[in-house]
Amino acid sequence: MIFITGGAGFIGSNFVLDWLAQSDEPAINLDKLSYAGNLENLASLQGDARHVFVQGDLGDRALVDALLAQHRPRAVVNFAAESHVDRSIHGPEDFIQTNIVGTFRLLEAVRAYWSGLPEAEKAAFRFLHVSTDEVYGTLSKDDPPFAETKPYEPNSPYSASKAASDHLVRAWHHTYGLPVVTTNCSNNYGPYHFPEKLIPLMIVNALAGKPLPVYGDGMQIRDWLYVKDHCSAIRRVLEAGKLGETYNVGGWNEKPNIEIVHTVCQLLDELRPRADGQPYAQQITYVTDRPGHDRRYAIDARKIERELGWRPAETFETGIRKTVQWYLDNPEWVANVQSGAYREWVAKQYEGEAA
Ligand code: NAD
Ligand code: DAU
DSSP: OEEEESTTSHHHHHHHHHHHHHOOOOEEEEEOOOTTOOGGGGGGGTTOTTEEEEEOOTTOHHHHHHHHHHHOOSEEEEOOSOOOHHHHHHOTHHHIIIIIIIHHHHHHHHHHHHHTSOHHHHHHOEEEEEEEGGGGOOOOTTSOOBOTTSOOOOOSHHHHHHHHHHHHHHHHHHHHOOOEEEEEEOEEESTTOOTTSHHHHHHHHHHTTOOEEEETTSOOEEEEEEHHHHHHHHHHHHHHOOTTOEEEEOOSOEEEHHHHHHHHHHHHHHHSOOTTOOOGGGGEEEEOOOTTOOOBOOBOOHHHHHHHOOOOSOOHHHHHHHHHHHHHHOHHHHHHHSOHHHHHHHHHHTTTTTO
16 A cells, blocks of 8 residues: 555646546545645545545654554555645744654655565555755746756745655655655646635635735746646656756746636636626735745756656646636635635734735
């Protein structure tokens, strides 16, 4: 079986669903169920013995030791993290605890378990660490996209904490021989994306008749990847990635934020027109920029294609249409995640703005 951390979050839950749709290998899923963890994402697995969910912290050494000893996984896939840049600016401590201390404790638990495996199982074991392109810092317009050789220059508390975790993973390989691989992926979007992040926030605000808050001039550039393509990249790296290597994962879809927002508005105009017949783009409002906002990310995903034969299946046009449709088809999921805690976050983050 495989051991997944953070499998009730956005990418982790998509990964668990895809994993069990494509194989019968069981998955144990350890997730703290922070504000971002949501068992509703996994409702279709209720009663499925191949999915074992455990609520707990990746930094709880006694719990992780016990789970590893009991379930004897052949691999660990580490998704668990605090993931939202704006939250890291308001309160960095949780990011240090989960992303750095938590990853350290998980590595130590996994090292102890792996050291005691029989030789053949030890050789086949993998620890896959899921990371981000944000560790590389920011690019100007004409810089080449991030290659795996680009030095780390993280700029936010979130990206600094992810960079630290990547360094720990690398060191556990070089020092202790732990069989690790790391993926650094660009911005994901798709089903079950928590509506604090750009694309789902724009969809739910648009439908609720609220302002669509664009930071600064809206010309910051991100590369966008449909979440199921990220899942297939992780499966491929788990299967064939070279030990100790890192793989950049991206969608070849660099777009300024304002273009993303207009695309979402146009799809909603087509699929769920406003009652007054006016375009959703009327709801766009420019708000105060994110402090230290990275201007541009771009991923050079040639290594994973060349060495492992992976390419994304979706274009941005196909992926964003599926995503908008998913939010239209799942109003209950949206209503349930917009709990009191969610409303408090929105009030704090967009305080004084028209959002
Ligand atoms: P998310 O915030 O939606 O989910 C994170 C999950 O981790 C939640 O289910 C949460 O409950 C769980 N978690 C948090 N702290 C925990 C702890 N201490 N112990 C156990 N579980 C804990 O995040 P996501 O967007 O799904 O991102 C998953 C991973 O992928 C993260 O490591 C993130 O850095 C990375 N990543 C995300 C993106 C993206 O665009 N979302 C892109 C590249 C990489
Ligand atoms: O690049 C990968 C990263 O992508 C992941 O590592 C992170 O976990 C993930 O959250 C995401 O980070 P971003 O900061 O790029 O995502 P976010 O959706 O928060 O913002 C995307 C862009 O949109 C960014 O330039 C900020 C802008 N933005 C965001 C929000 C929430 C707005 O203009 N308005 C908003 O209200």
